[in-house]
Amino acid sequence: MGKQRVTQLLAQLRENQAKDLENAANIYTVAQVAVNALDAAEGQSTEPSQQKALPEVPLPAIPTITKAALLEQYGSFNGCRLAAKKLGIRFSKTPSWAKMEAAFSYREACQQLIQQYLKKNPNEHLQGVALEVSLDLPE
Numbered sequence: 681m682g683k684q685r686v687t688q689l690l691a692q693l694r695e696n697q698a699k700d701l702e703n704a705a706n707i708y709t710v711a712q713v714a715v716n717a718l719d720a721a722e723g724q725s726t727e728p729s730q731q732k733a734l735p736e737v738p739l740p741a742i743p744t745i746t747k748a749a750l751l752e753q754y755g756s757f758n759g760c761r762l763a764a765k766k767l768g769i770r771f772s773k774t775p776s777w778a779k780m781e782a783a784f785s786y787r788e789a790c791q792q793l794i795q796q797y798l799k800k801n802p803n804e805h806l807q808g809v810a811l812e813v814s815l816d817l818p819e
Contacts, residue, residue: 740792745784747777760784768812786815 754760760780764771769783790813798806 738796740789740796742785742789745781745788747781750777750780750784768810 750760754763757777757780761775764780764783767784767787769787771779771783775783
């Protein structure tokens with residue numbers, strides 16, 4: 681291997697080292713921005729002693745929506761199923777009337793809670809955003 685080739689390889693090695701250093705700096709910057717964004721989103725600092733507790737939100741009473749009220753509003757069992765689908769209520773199998781009543785009642789309570797929260801904490805970036813929530817009971 682000649683002197684010119686060794687010089688060329690050393691120059692290429694320096695270039696690669698500089699690119700690697702620049703890439704590492706970029707990765708560190710992106711990671712730091714992501715960590716800061718997560719901390720801000722969670723409302724917490726990186727030190728556990730400085731973590732903020734979530735504010736206590738008063739829970740609305742769960743309204744009682746009965747089979748009679750559902751039938752009056754939607755006309756039939758299938759009408760209720762169609763309305764539930766439009767409201768984002770999904771069932772794993774054909775629901776009983778009791779499940780239907782509970783689902784509509786909890787959806788109404790959740791909607792009230794969300795409206796209270798949005799009034800206290802408005803954010804224009806939520807316009808046009810829909811949330812789907814899965815109800816998994818604690819064991």
